[in-house]
Amino acid sequence: MSNTIFGGGNKLNGLIAFAVIAAIALGCACGDNFNLDNITANTESNTSSTSDTPFGSDTGDDDVPNDQLLNALVKETTADFAYSVSTGSFSKMYGKASTDFQSTYTEQQMTDFFKDFIANKRRVLPILNKAVGMPPEFTTSPYIRNEKGLSILVVDGKYDTSPVPVTFNYEYVRRDGRWKMLVLKVFIR
DSSP, rough: OOOHHHOOOOOHHHHHHHHHHHHHHHHHHOOOOOOTTTHHHHHHHHHOOOOOTTOOOOSOOOOOHHHHHHHHHHHHHHHHHHHHHHHTHHHHHHHHHHHHHHHHHHHHHHHHHTTHHHHHHHHHHHHHHHHHHHOOOESOEEEEEEETTTOOOOOEEEEEEEOOOOEEEEEEEEEEEEEEEEEEEEEEE
C-alpha cells in the first residue's frame, strides 16, 4: 500500500496528475452563461464591463486580478507544472508561456532545468498533486511591477503540503489581454 501511495507505479502517478488536471479543466466549464467580465462587475458594482478580455489590456491596467482569478491562475500554473513533471515533457507549459519567456528559453532548456523533478517524480508528484488540490498561501501580497512599459504580475507563495511545502515564485506578463507565464520557480523543500 505504501509503495502505491508514494510512487510505486508511474501509471498511477500519471493517472493522478491527469485526474487533477482534468478536474481543474472540467471544473471551469461553468455553463453557457459564464462570463468572466461579470465577476468584477458583480462584486464591485452594478455596472457591467464590455471588455472582450477578462484580464484587461496588455498595457495601462495596473490592477492585480481579484482573488478568484489570481487563485485560478496560480493553480493552473502549478497543475501545468505537475503535468509536465509527470509526462517528462514541458511542451504544453512552454506553449502557454509568454513570448518573452519563449524568446529567452527553449523548451529543451526548460526540461533540462527541471530534470531533477522529472528524475524524482515518484516522490515529487504526490506532493505536487496535493498542492494542486489546495489553495495557495501568498507569502507577500501579489503586486504589479512595471518593466519596459509592461505590467508584470508577481506572485510569491507556498502550498502547505506537510511535511514538505511547495514554494513558488511566479511572474506573469500581459499578452493578448491575458496573463502569460514569464517566470517559473518551484521549490520542494
